[in-house]
Amino acid sequence: MASPSQASLLLQKQLKDLCKNPVDGFSAGLVDESNLFEWSVTIIGPPDTLYDGGFFNAIMTFPPNYPNSPPTVRFTSEMWHPNVYSDGKVCISILHPPGDDPNGYELASERWMPVHTILSHGKHGSKRSLSGCENDDEVESIVLSIISMLSSPNDESPANVEAAVIYIHLYLIHLLFRSAMSVKEWRERRDEFKKKVSRCVRKSQEMM
Secondary structure (H helix, E strand, C coil), X not given: CCCHHHHHHHXXXXXXXXXXXXXXXXXXXXXXXXXXXXEEEEEECCCCCCCCCCEEEEEEECCCCCCCCCCEEEECCCXXXXXXXXXXXXXXXHXXXXXXXXXXXXXXXXXXXXXXXXEECCCCCCEECCCCCCHHHHHHHHHHXXXXXXXXXXXXXXXXXXXXXXXXXXXXXXXXXXXXXXXXXXXXXXHHHHHHHHHHHHXXXXXX
């Protein structure tokens, strides 16, 4: 089990590495210089998505036994997304505790592991290589999963049910069963989703 001092040393190194080799579309710093366990992060909306142009602020909070347990990520900027709760908390596999999913939605291999490598954002939040990697990549893996989440929401176990329902109508029902929804209804649902996301993007820009 990692001790708070071990976690502090690791977080100090990871933050330093991220500042030296930043991830595109992401920046990080400490909320309080005396507390390495709480980071203030900004995620830029991915290009060619509804979130493009947004600057979304979030708090990343690490547990004392990190990296044995995952951090939590909570958007402080307004966010409308199927995988973000109303309080801003992000819900993706990589942020869920190690082990089997009690609800059966995720494989254990898709959830948090102290050593892993991000390959892509799949339907459960992330995919990892079998070989793994050094701990230094853990925060980067989380960031890449969140950025990918903005591009490809997971509608199977949504945190925001209303957003997920609209997303399903837009991207699944319309594609698979075009006759099940009139053009007018589809456009109304599309515009509703886009309007809510655009409002979040606009508000995030105003806060810069």
